[in-house]
Amino acid sequence: MGSYELEEERILSWLKSRRATRVLIQAPDGIKPYLRDLCEVLAAAGIEAIVSGSHAWGGCDVAVREAVLVGADAVVHIGHHGPVRFRPPGNLLFIEGRAGVSIHGVVEIAAEKLVEKGVENVALLTTIQHLHELRHAKSLLSEHGINVFLARSSKPYMREGLITGCDVEAAKALESKVEAFLVVSGGVFHALGVGLITRKTVFAADPYTNRVLDIERNVRRVIAVRLNHLADALDAREALIVASTKPGQFSATRIRRVKAFLSSRGIKCKVAVFGDLDRGVLENLGSFDVYVNAACPRLAVDDYHIFPGPVINPGELRYLDEGLENYDPASALQW
Ligand code: SF4
Incomplete structure (x- = not known):
């Protein structure tokens, strides 16, 4: 499944700047197994790290109350882009949790598929784990002669090309300009969100399996x-x-x-x-x-x-x- 960039140095210096002595670390289940080194780095600096064992489904799901309960001075939430629909407290730091897996291979496969299907204009979307590779994905697709369109949700903290499970505004903004959508992310969850707001073809490009899937059947199943x-x-x-x-x-x-x-x-x-x-x-x-x-x-x-x-x-x-x-x-x- 690959690793995640947890930005230990950034977390450490942020916690030191706040003079924090106890921090609650929160991450989605897929990232939790990678938190050990981070906890050790913090412990070595005299900061007690308590891991939230609860699920962390999205930027809407920050364990602010849990942090108060355990007496944490700060919360580090890993794996989502930022707060969703709530005002974040000052003692909260979001860390993207960039995936260590490269998107290069799967975008090459997707580009060939798009060309084969006669797609000339595509909307490119991804999740926070792969957003740092968005420009690279765009230039790979351009090399195949595909026009790539990017947009940004109007919601706070969202960035160009970024979608979440419930925010696909960036896709909606591009619907009239493209023949298809390409969503680079693990699984089909995020692509499915895009599929619900468009009748155009949506491809899910999974960098963990190097598979590119037209999700039309998945969308039809959901509608049924x-x-x-x-x-x-x-x-x-x-x-x-x-x-x-x-x-x-x-x-x-x-x-x-x-x-x-x-x-x-x-x-x-x-x-x-x-x-x-x-x-x-x-x-x-x-x-x-x-x-x-x-x-x-x-x-x-x-x-x-x-x-x-x-x-x-x-x-x-x-x-x-x-x-x-x-x-x-x-x-x-x-x-
Ligand atoms: S889809 Fe939206 S509401 Fe649901 S967990 Fe993700 S951010 Fe939260």
Whole structure:
């Protein structure tokens, strides 16, 4: 799987500048096994490093409360680009966690595929782990005669070419200019987000496996599931609004909006708040006709099986009124 650049020196000097003596280190599960050396470097400098064993799903999911609980002076969050939908405290440092794997090989394969398919204009997108190689990927594609387009989300802390699981604004901005999208990242998770907002071809280029995949079938599968769940939700009488305690996912305004919509349709609803969701914690609350997911929108897209009944996202509520004929999959990412 390769290693990650953890920028030990930068972390150390930032912590020293804050005179921190105890730090909470947070990283996604895939990066956690690489944290040992960092902890040792910090320990050698007299800084106690406590690793958060909790999941760290995104820049929305920073363990600020955990840090207070363990008495940490600072939080180092590795693996995401920056805070998502919350105001970051001053004692928080984001480290990208650049992947040690090169994107060169997979972009060469992608370039050949794009040329073979007659694609002349492509939108290039990637995740924070590979963003430092964006220019290199662009010039490789250009060498094959492909026009490469880049854009940037308007959200704070986002950078050119960068997408996250719920922010594909950079892709949307380029839709009219290109015939296809190329998403360089591990797996198809990020490419799938792009696939939901466009009818154009989306290729997922995975630098860990050197595979390039047209994700059309994956997108069609997601749309089929979304329509299924919405159809099952049409006659719902009782709903559970599922909220999250993660700082960038909890929104009282969103919950109020969802509640008001459900009440206007005569649907009784309860609100429950969770840290990490799984089927067990949802089943503990009994069964509901529909679950309205006010937490990370990707839960309803990728992890719908954890919900004991049909799940819909706030952006999809309107189809309960409008019917499903004009369903737009982009609404699955809208909060
Ligand atoms: S809300 Fe979900 S997709 Fe968006 S940053 Fe958080 S974990 Fe990622």
